Amino acid sequence: MAVRRVRPSRAVGVAAAAGAVVVGALGGAAAPAAAQAGDGGGAPLVTDFAALVxxxxxxxxAPLRAAVVPTAGNSVTGFVLMAPVWRPASASCGTSVKATLNNLPTAGAAHGFHIHTFGDTTKDDGTSAGGHYNPAGVDHALPLEAERHVGDLGNIEVGADGTAEYDQTSDLISLPHVVGRSVVIHADPDDGGQPTGNAGKRLAQGVLGYMETE
Known part of the structure; x- marks a missing residue:
């Protein structure tokens, strides 16, 4: 008896050639409808697999958190939280930066807020944290400027009760590159001037580290 050879269907052949069926490729997650296309045989194909990856x-x-502690002679405390944010419209990964600070001295005041290069808090005036984190070696600027230090977070403003809240998303911060670095709260506003915004002495500092998550 002759052996009959069965040819695979066109749908299966196209899917295998593309190597892009999402189920199983990303831990069992299904692709969004917008990222799938049929070839007439009903097989889902991913049209933008790289974006999904x-x-x-x-x-x-992994998100990061810093417990903010006061420098000598000050009383500012609080925390800074950084976490990844996927933005579908631009297919980009941003970093959410949120902070809550207490015991700031003057209601309505603004205080310079930056990521500094070193996670070293051994000096009680905050200076062992070094300067702004600036791997590209560009000029200092406020967050609305496209070219600025990665560590340039602008200002955090104090409410009537002495508490300050900050909630912005950065296009420059890469979480793996800032773990172990410091956040610093300054005495004066960051005015965007050179070289570091004229923000004055350091009121508080904290080291960004991995946090326990559920």
């Missing part, structure tokens, strides 16, 4: 990697980045 980038989203998965973005959302898998």
């Amino acid at each position: 980038d989203q998965t990697r973005c959302e898998a980045l």
Whole structure:
């Protein structure tokens, strides 16, 4: 008896050639409808697999937290939280930066807020944290400027009760590159001037580290 050879269907052949069926490729997650297309045989094909991988990697980045403690002679405390944010419109991974600070001296005042290069808090005036984190070696600027230090977070403003809240998303911060670095709260506003915004002495500092998550 002759052996009959069965040819695979066109749908299966296209899917295998593309190597892009999402189920199983990303831990069983299904692709969004917008990222799938049929070839007439009903087989789902991913049209932008790279973007899906980038989203998965973005959302898998570990968040960071810094417990903010006062420098000598000050009383500012609080925390800073950084976490990944995937933005579908631009297919980019941003970093959410949120902070809550207490015991700031003057209601309505603004205080310079930056990521500094070193996670060294051994000096009680905050200077062992070094300067702004600036791997590209560009000029200082406020957050609305496209070219600025990675560590340039602008200002955090104090409410009537002495508490300050900050909630912005940065396009420059890469979480793996800032773990172990410091956040610093300054005495004066960051005015955007050179070289570091004229923000004055350091009121508080904290080291960004991995946090326990559920």
